[in-house]
Amino acid sequence: MRKWWRRTATVLGLLSRPVYAWPGMDISLPADRQLHLVGSIHMGTRDMAPLPASLLLMLRKASALIVEADITVSPPLTSATPVTVPLAERLSPDHLGILKRLCEEYHLDESTLAGLPAWHIALMLQARQAEGLGLRAAYGIDYQLIQAAKAMDKPVIELEGPDEQLGLLLQLPDQGNALLEDTLSHWHTNARLLQTMIGWWMNRGPADVGNAFPATFSSELYHYLMTERNRRWKSALEALPAGAYVVAVGALHLYGEQNLPSLLQS
Numbered sequence: 296m297r298k299w300w301r302r303t304a305t306v307l308g309l310l311s312r313p314v315y316a317w318p319g320m321d322i323s324l325p326a327d328r329q330l331h332l333v334g335s336i337h338m339g340t341r342d343m344a345p346l347p348a349s350l351l352l353m354l355r356k357a358s359a360l361i362v363e364a365d366i367t368v369s370p371p372l373t374s375a376t377p378v379t380v381p382l383a384e385r386l387s388p389d390h391l392g393i394l395k396r397l398c399e400e401y402h403l404d405e406s407t408l409a410g411l412p413a414w415h416i417a418l419m420l421q422a423r424q425a426e427g428l429g430l431r432a433a434y435g436i437d438y439q440l441i442q443a444a445k446a447m448d449k450p451v452i453e454l455e456g457p458d459e460q461l462g463l464l465l466q467l468p469d470q471g472n473a474l475l476e477d478t479l480s481h482w483h484t485n486a487r488l489l490q491t492m493i494g495w496w497m498n499r500g501p502a503d504v505g506n507a508f509p510a511t512f513s514s515e516l517y518h519y520l521m522t523e524r525n526r527r528w529k530s531a532l533e534a535l536p537a538g539a540y541v542v543a544v545g546a547l548h549l550y551g552e553q554n555l556p557s558l559l560q561s
Contacts, residue, residue, distance in 0.1 A: 316347055318495050318546055322559050327537040331357075332556060334546030336492050337366070338425045339434035343496045346439050350541075358538030360444040361452045362437050363545065364460055367445075376465060382409045385472055386479075393479045394420075401427065414464045414471025417478040424482070428489055436496065437543045454528050454544070463520070473516045492546055522553040529558040 318334030331353055336343075345351075354360060382405075383391060394416075398405045401423040408416050432438060444451050455463075464471060478485070512520065525548055532542065548555045 315349075316498075317350060318492075318549065319350070320549070320556055322556055324533060324535075324559065328535055329539040330532060330559070331539075331541050332549055333436065333440070333541060333543040334492075334495070334549045335362075335436040335440075335543040336430075336489075336496065336546060337435045337437060338422075338430035338432050339436060339439075339496065340429050340431070340493060341434055343434050343436070343493070344439060346436070346443065351443055354440065354443055354449065354541050355447055356539060357449065357541045359450040359452050359540055360440055361454060361532070361540050361542040362441060363543075364453050364456050365441060365451055366432070366435070366438055367441050376412055376470060378410055378412055378470065385413060385469075386476070390476055390479045393482065397423075397479075397482070412464075412470035413475035414467055417471060417475040418464075420475075420478055421485070424486060425489060428486065428493075430489070430493070440541065440543050452540075454531055455524075463524075467519070473513055474520075477512055477516060495546075517552075521548065521551070524548070525553055525555045525558055528555055532559065 320332050322330040322332060324330065333350070382394070386394065394408075395405065397403070397420060398408065401420075403419070403423065408419070411419075441451055467474060528544070528548075532540075544555065
């Protein structure tokens with residue numbers, strides 16, 4: 296009865312929700328299941344390690360850590376589909392010009408990129424952009440949480456895993472051309488967003504996420520990469536046995552339309 300009252304009072308606004316020194320929130324599900332959702336960044340800076348002590352304590356008390364995929368053991372993505380259409384025919388002249396400039400800036404071989412699907416080019420560019428801002432995979436939030444969970448002998452549960460994530464990319468229309476176009480069109484916006492999210496973890500204060508996420512995906516791409524995945528993750532999380540769980544997913548999944556917390560609370 297007490298747990299029911301606290302959950303109902305929190306939903307009605309009679310009790311305030313805890314404020315954490317990172318982008319995180321608590322969700323209570325029926326049958327005594329408690330989730331702490333963490334807005335992860337897949338690459339981070341040296342100053343983002345170690346993780347906050349209170350988050351690590353929460354993990355120590357948890358039944359398991361839940362992540363999109365265990366990136367500590369996942370093989371690198373490979374392009375399984377051959378490309379036959381030249382880049383000049385896949386991109387508009389404006390986008391092709393931006394790509395050429397980025398290849399020069401980041402010392403990428405344009406002829407090598409020309410043989411890759413558009414989604415693979417987009418991910419390579421995004422990784423180079425993050426590295427240019429000083430981010431490294433070893434300091435990513437989910438990577439650090441996974442390493443900590445294994446050191447604590449905690450189970451690590453994958454919501455997708457690498458094979459399913461690769462399958463999502465391979466099923467993108469036109470080999471992910473929309474993802475590449477969005478990456479090129481919103482290059483500077485995405486850089487500012489990365490810097491904002493880094494600040495959430497480095498400032499060790501409450502994360503101000505109210506208007507932090509501009510719309511950089513087309514509606515169709517957002518539905519495929521965000522909304523549909525959030526719905527699948529909702530079903531997986533609602534199938535968990537009783538217990539407390541730390542759930543680390545990309546920060547974009549916690550905010551915006553059809554975000555994971557709103558789906559779980561609906």
